[in-house]
Amino acid sequence: MKIQSAKVIVTCPGRNFVTLKIETDQGVYGIGDATLNGRELSVASYLEDHVIPSLIGMDPRRIEDIWQYLYRGAYWRRGPVTMRAIAAVDMALWDIKAKMAGMPLYQLLGGRSRDGVMVYGHANGGDIAETVEAVGFYVDMGYKAIRAQTGVPGIKDAYGVGRGKLYYEPADASLPSVTGWDTRKALNHVPKLFEELRKTFGFDYHLLHDGHHRYTPQEAANLGKMLEPYQLFWLEDCTPAENQEAFKLVRQHTVTPLAVGEIFNTIWDCKDLIQNQLIDYIRATVLGAGGLTHLRRIADFASLYQVRTGCHGATDLSPVTMGCALHFDTWVPNFGIQEYMRHTAETDAVFPHDYRFEAGLMYCGEAPGHGVDIDEALAARYPYKPAYLPVARLEDGTMWNW
Numbered sequence: 001m002k003i004q005s006a007k008v009i010v011t012c013p014g015r016n017f018v019t020l021k022i023e024t025d026q027g028v029y030g031i032g033d034a035t036l037n038g039r040e041l042s043v044a045s046y047l048e049d050h051v052i053p054s055l056i057g058m059d060p061r062r063i064e065d066i067w068q069y070l071y072r073g074a075y076w077r078r079g080p081v082t083m084r085a086i087a088a089v090d091m092a093l094w095d096i097k098a099k100m101a102g103m104p105l106y107q108l109l110g111g112r113s114r115d116g117v118m119v120y121g122h123a124n125g126g127d128i129a130e131t132v133e134a135v136g137f138y139v140d141m142g143y144k145a146i147r148a149q150t151g152v153p154g155i156k157d158a159y160g161v162g163r164g165k166l167y168y169e170p171a172d173a174s175l176p177s178v179t180g181w182d183t184r185k186a187l188n189h190v191p192k193l194f195e196e197l198r199k200t201f202g203f204d205y206h207l208l209h210d211g212h213h214r215y216t217p218q219e220a221a222n223l224g225k226m227l228e229p230y231q232l233f234w235l236e237d238c239t240p241a242e243n244q245e246a247f248k249l250v251r252q253h254t255v256t257p258l259a260v261g262e263i264f265n266t267i268w269d270c271k272d273l274i275q276n277q278l279i280d281y282i283r284a285t286v287l288g289a290g291g292l293t294h295l296r297r298i299a300d301f302a303s304l305y306q307v308r309t310g311c312h313g314a315t316d317l318s319p320v321t322m323g324c325a326l327h328f329d330t331w332v333p334n335f336g337i338q339e340y341m342r343h344t345a346e347t348d349a350v351f352p353h354d355y356r357f358e359a360g361l362m363y364c365g366e367a368p369g370h371g372v373d374i375d376e377a378l379a380a381r382y383p384y385k386p387a388y389l390p391v392a393r394l395e396d397g398t399m400w401n402w
């Protein structure tokens with residue numbers, strides 16, 4: 001069996017997606033996601049110019065060997081562009097293998113560990129009252145876990161506050177727009193949101209919050225401590241994690257559970273965090289961390305330290321990643337939660353899929369493969385449109401982490 005051809009499809013049904021389609025000489029094809037929000041064309045080029053030529057003629061059944069070939073073979077290891085390109089190939093090859101086996105992907109990974117996958121949605125509002133209302137909206141839809149973000153008085157376009165109730169799309173301008181940040185204002189405000197949410201909804205729902213890399217370790221520790229009475233499911237990205245040791249300081253001061261990893265590419269980004277038990281949830285994804293082959297390795301390592309998974313699932317990860325993630329989540333023994341930001345109807349139409357949401361859980365389908373396809377004719381109707389994530393500056397103009 002041979003890989004006969006492969007192509008990259010760039011489409012923008014409301015937002016940009018980069019998709020890899022690998023075709024075999026036996027008529028079976030596989031689909032992989034290669035989207036890198038705000039830097040999409042770099043992965044498209046990496047695949048088209050450097051990966052696809054070497055794939056032609058290879059045996060698509062040799063998933064592990066191809067992964068090693070692309071990882072070791074580039075010499076230049078890791079990084080978001082390389083690892084997303086590898087992830088796209090890996091997803092497509094698992095799709096092919098599962099289709100050939102006539103099995104849904106989770107069966108090849110080791111079979112079902114649970115009935116459904118608990119997901120969390122994003123509730124946000126311009127102020128606390130609006131966010132409380134938005135959380136109510138998610139509660140009514142049946143969610144068991146909800147991430148809450150709110151506008152902060154005095155901060156321009158605070159992170160996480162979208163324009164609609166269901167869809168949050170921060171990459172919205174043809175050049176990065178400038179948003180604001182002020183840690184003191186946020187630290188004064190965020191605990192009040194969770195106090196209000198617990199007063200209104202009680203403790204039956206899981207609540208989550210994303211710090212989006214804005215706080216120093218000391219500030220993050222302070223926030224975690226202030227949030228303790230509200231028993232969060234997790235506090236995410238409370239401080240940047242390039243320096244994994246930074247989490248020691250946070251950990252020493254708070255028992256609020258910590259999650260990190262949506263921007264991690266390999267196990268090396270989280271090895272110390274996991275083996276020193278500095279985090280509770282690892283957010284690495286199928287797309288960001290080199291595909292199922294590598295994410296499985298991270299999850300197995302994490303399981304030794306009772307760290308559970310919590311895969312990133314924002315809208316900039318296409319339905320292809322969502323499909324793969326749900327198969328992974330259905331299998332992985334140390335599952336924690338799955339993020340689920342809904343795609344628009346336009347996006348869902350371009351990527352027909354068989355996963356579904358019901359009463360706060362999601363279910364992958366039973367079709368052979370990962371269950372997500374691409375409608376190429378429809379995709380061609382939505383050409384690429386440059387879109388960038390915002391940047392953040394402090395009040396005096398200093399660049400900060402968005």
Ligand SMILES: O=C(O)[C@@H](O)[C@@H](O)[C@H](O)[C@H](O)CO
Pocket residue numbers: 037170210212262312313314315316339389
């Ligand atoms: O937790 C999350 O989902 C966020 O941090 C993302 O929305 C993130 O900002 C985007 O994926 C960036 O592309």
Ligand SMILES: [Mg+2]
Pocket residue numbers: 210212236237262
């Ligand atoms: Mg996040």
